[in-house]
Amino acid sequence: MKDFAKSIRKIRSDKGYSQDYVAMKLNISTSSYSKIERGQTDPNLSRMKQIAEVLEFDLGEILMDKPPLTIGNTNDVNPSEGYSFVMRKEFDESLRLILELQRKIGELSAKLEQRG
The missing domain is CATH 1.20.5 (Single alpha-helices involved in coiled-coils or other helix-helix interfaces)
Structure with missing residues (x-):
């Protein structure tokens, strides 16, 4: 589940969402959401689906160890190329x-x- 935690942290950060915002949308405490992102709490499938809906990503790709669809750069590519992170x-x-x-x-x- 560490990969799930890393993935949702990156997706949330790339979208500019705060942990407070995502926790509010999930109707859980910020502390509980933070534990999910840090891999200290393993969310059940239902919670993972909710997180995927809030962050607008394909849960299947994350669970199958595929990175989210990107076009152009992520943090490891030159950002001056004019591309950005894009969800499917x-x-x-x-x-x-x-x-x-x-x-x-x-x-x-x-x-x-x-x-x-």
Whole structure:
């Protein structure tokens, strides 16, 4: 469970959330949440799911020892490259929006060709 603790600490920190905020969303004390992040308390599966919902990450990836999806840099890569930490849910939504924009651009291009 130490890997789970490390992972949620990094995800929380990357999102800019405080332990107080996450504990409040989980309806537990900050002290109890802090123990989970430090690996002093092993949360049950139900609590892990709640943490995953609050921090918006894929619990399956963490439990299967896969790192969360990242695009570009994390702390060990040059941050000046202009990329940032992205969760799978955010990535999927961004990809959906990009594909929708590409479709609309294609439709507009076709209309312009018909006029021109």
